[in-house]
Amino acid sequence: MIEHSGTVASAGTSSVPEAGVASLLGVLAYGELMAFFDVARVAEMAPTVRSQQELGALAAREYAVYEQLSGRLRQMGVEPAEAMQPFHEPFDNWHARITPADWHEGLMKIYAGAAIATDFYRELTDVLDPQTAAMVREALPDDEQAALARTALLEAIEQDDRLAGRLALLGRRMMGEALSQAQLVALVNDDLLDLIMDRGTGQGFDLVGFQQLLARLGEKHTRRMAALGLDA
C-alpha cells in the first residue's frame, strides 16, 4: 500500500518543455498508428463479415486519432515521423511479444492491451499544458472499442470454458509487458523524462506519483478482467 501522497504538476503553458511535449505527442501518435494496424489485423481475423465491418470501423477511428495527433505535431513545426521514430523499437517489442494467435486473442489484445495503453496515455496528459492536454483527451479513443470486444469475448467464453483460462493468462502477460514498456517509453529520451518525471523542476510526476499512476493502471486492468469473469 502506498502511504505517501504522490504529486503531479504541469507548470502551465509557458514553462512546459516543448521538446518533451513533441516527444509525448510522438508516443501517442505512434501508439495510435500501431493500434490502427493491430485492430485492422484483428478485424481481418474476424469470423463474420459483420464483425469484420465493426472492427474495420474501429481501426479507421484509430487512424483518425493518429491523424489528429500528427496534425498537432505539424502545427508545432515538428515532423511526425521524427517525433515517432524513437518509439519504433519499444513499440515493436511490445507487439512482437503480444502477437495474437487467433481471433479471441486478438480481441483480448484490443480489450485489455490497447485499454492499458489508452489509460496510460490519459494519465500522461496530466503533465501537459491544459490546451494540448484537452486536445489529446478529446482525441483518445472512447470506450466503444472496449465494449465491442467485451461483448464478443463474453460470448466466446460462454461457449468454451477452456478459453477463460487461456485469456486470463494472456491478460496477466499483457499487464506485465505493458508495465515494463510504459517505463521504457518514459525513459526513451531526456526531453520526455523531463516532461513526465519531476526531477526537482516541479514539472511532472514525482516517483511516488508515478508509482501511483502504475497502480491505477493495474486497478483498471483488474476491473476489466473481472468484467469478463477473469482473475487478473
Next chain:
Amino acid sequence: MIEHSGTVASAGTSSVPEAGVASLLGVLAYGELMAFFDVARVAEMAPTVRSQQELGALAAREYAVYEQLSGRLRQMGVEPAEAMQPFHEPFDNWHARITPADWHEGLMKIYAGAAIATDFYRELTDVLDPQTAAMVREALPDDEQAALARTALLEAIEQDDRLAGRLALLGRRMMGEALSQAQLVALVNDDLLDLIMDRGTGQGFDLVGFQQLLARLGEKHTRRMAALGLDA
C-alpha cells in the same frame, strides 16, 4: 489471339437488374475492406516509421473507398453486410493463397495483386447504369498506391538481385489466382451473373467480351511486371 469482337452492354438505368448491382457493389465493397486490411498489414511490416506512415495513409484511403461503396448500398436500401456476405469465401481463399511472408512480398501484393483486382473492378463498371458506374470509377483507388509500392520494390530489387526471381514467381502466382478468383466471383450468384454475363438478355459481357476482359487484365499485369524489370 482473339478474332471475334466481343461486346459488353449495360441496358441503361431502367433495366439494369438492381439485385445484380447490389451484388456487384457488394463485391467491390468487400474487396476494398479486404484491401484495407491487406495494406494495413503490409504497413505494419514496413521497416521504417516513414513507410509505416505512408502505407498507413493508403490503408485509410482504401477504407474511405469501402465506406463510399457501403454508403451507396445503404442508399439503395441494401445492408452492406448482406451484399458482401456471398464473397466472404472466395476472398478468403484468395487472401489465404497469397499471404505475404515479408515486407517485399507485401509490397508486391499491393503493387501487383491489388492492381489486378482494381483493373477487374473498373472493367465491371461497364455493365452498370451510368450513374453508379461513374460513382464507382470515382471511388476506386488511383495509381498512387501502385507508384508508392513500385518505388519501394525497385529500390529493393536493385539492392538484392535474388529478390527479382522470387517476386517474378509471386507475380505469376498472383495472376493465376486472380483469374480463377475473378471467375468464381462472377459465378457467385445468378443476380450477379445476369448483370455481368450476357446470356441472351443484351445486358453484360458476352463470352468473347469476357475473355477479352481477362486478356486485358493479363496485358496490364505484364506491363506492371515489366515496369519492375520482371517477366510476367
